Amino acid sequence: MCADGRIEAMSPSPGDLRRSTGRFVLYVHWSLYVLLLVELSAAVLVAAATDDGAPPGPALALAVAVVLHTAGNLAWMRWSLHTVRHPVPVPRRLRPLLALWVLFTLATVLLSPVALGGLATGWPSVAVIVTSLSMAAFAPRLPWWLVTATPVVTAALVTAVLAPVLGNELPTVAGQMVAVSLIYAFFVASFWLSGWMLRVMYALDDARGQSAQLAIAEERLRISRDLHDVFGRTLATVAVKSELAAELARRGRPERAADEMAQVRRIADEAGKEVRRVVAGVRGSDLPQELVGARSLLSSAGIECVLSNQLPEGRVAPEVGAVLGAVVREAVTNVIRHSRARSARITLRLLDGPTPAVELVVVNDGLREPEHDDGSRGNGLLGMTERLAAVGGGLSHRIDPDADTFTLTAVAPLATADAGAAPAAPPAGSPTLAEGVR
Known part of the structure; x- marks a missing residue:
């Protein structure tokens, strides 16, 4: 605060900006990691919904599959977030793992009706959740329309597949699918928005770096221009004075020649001071x-x-x-x-x-x-x-x-x-x- 009571505006230093950028990036990363853990709640619900007399094998297998699928989502989310700033295609060495992850996602979806005891006992919602979170792992790198359309398209396909066997339950299941697809469309869209915010933050950080480089280039231009001005005149003066001193010496006037050379020395000293002022940026x-x-x-x-x-x-x-x-x-x-x-x-x-x-x-x-x-x-x-x-x-x-x-x-x-x-x-x-x- 100033002496007169006014609040003095303080601009953050470059170090503060870099630390703030790092904290924001860390916050976004861990927020998305935590959101992906919502899939684990599905495993708990599956275990709770299993009949007491049903064999525990399929339910346990589905729970393990959901846990492994969540781990895969976290790994691919980490890759997506670390390539947001400089997008690159999936490396060749990771493509087999990507194909294996897709197959594992399909296996998890197909295993869920066996564990749940039927197609209409919650499998449609599980299918939408699994496919939506699989898409969420890549949401920071994908177009927004593809991300938000995935839950809706999945719900429509599942409802269409189940329509012949649902009978009177079709309206109920269709209503559930509409609600689940809209919820997860907004949920997955939040992943895309987080990636968008990271891209904006990285763009601002790059612009700040370019601004610093331009400032350095402008300062170099100022120094070179001022040095040209200073030494152009100084060297011209030294040349004239030296030529005059040489001519006086040839004519037998050493005192005047010594005076001229003394002036040359004084000009050189002044030029040294001018150079220091130019470098310090205080010359006018x-x-x-x-x-x-x-x-x-x-x-x-x-x-x-x-x-x-x-x-x-x-x-x-x-x-x-x-x-x-x-x-x-x-x-x-x-x-x-x-x-x-x-x-x-x-x-x-x-x-x-x-x-x-x-x-x-x-x-x-x-x-x-x-x-x-x-x-x-x-x-x-x-x-x-x-x-x-x-x-x-x-x-x-x-x-x-x-x-x-x-x-x-x-x-x-x-x-x-x-x-x-x-x-x-x-x-x-x-x-x-x-x-x-x-």
Whole structure:
């Protein structure tokens, strides 16, 4: 309970869910095992209904047959329950046992009139009970209509067989058959419903496992994407600083070269901290900070940077600002790594329309074709596209060979887009991502 008196909702842990699932499965299994023991009551009733002067042999034989039949039902019920989650046909090694069990069921039904002293003295009910419980042993694996129809069909067949010899007792026996068949139809249906509940529980348990796997995959994707962002910019900065230090050393300015290498070391230390924050899942992108870092990085690389931020302070949602900050970081990394740019311009402005949006435009000159394709081209643009799509935004780029410029345009709503909302459309005339990736 919270300090203000409200009851705090607590979600069960995965361990609690697994234990609850195991307890439910155990409860269903043993409930069905106990219900199958109802057949033993028939053996007791048979023994009690036998005439005192009748020979005890047939009644004892039927009682033993019922006990053995119950044991067989329990064994096949155990097999049915253990194969509900992953249904498989009866193994070849068990098929002889299945055939023997069917024959034993028929023998039990045929032995009962001898033990009961006649066909009309209770044998019809015994036949329905034995066949119904035999079907119940497989009910978790069978269709519901087959399970519920078995007692009714058995009662109808038994009544039809006995009709010529029953005479005046036919209405009484038929009434008993209707009552017994309906009772055991509902009884056997409960076995099928228990199997259905187990299938639902197993499906939920599998879905929970798949959800955990998806969460792990999503976390791996987040880490790989953030590491790409961090190390893309860091390695680009290290390359520029190292090249500058080497050039200063060749020109006889060791002090400046040492300063540049000290900055390289500081950048490497910061990169190590960034990696730890990425793994811990606490890293975020701040748009104003990324803009300052982008201008500093471009200046360090000898690229003139013109920054035009026309966004009113506090208007952009934090989630959208984080995504735009990541886009700025990746765009600047691409400028340094994939161009011979002498100047770059970064513009942020509001777009008027039914849905207010923010537009980020990064333009650089000095186009350069990549020297080789290492299989990783386009990862940066793809990552930016995914980030923008998550907040309802869009990404486009345009290459102008005549002006020797590359233009990257990102559009995102001021607030996080609702689920299912259409992404903000890039400006008209902008090419799609498939038209070229660098």
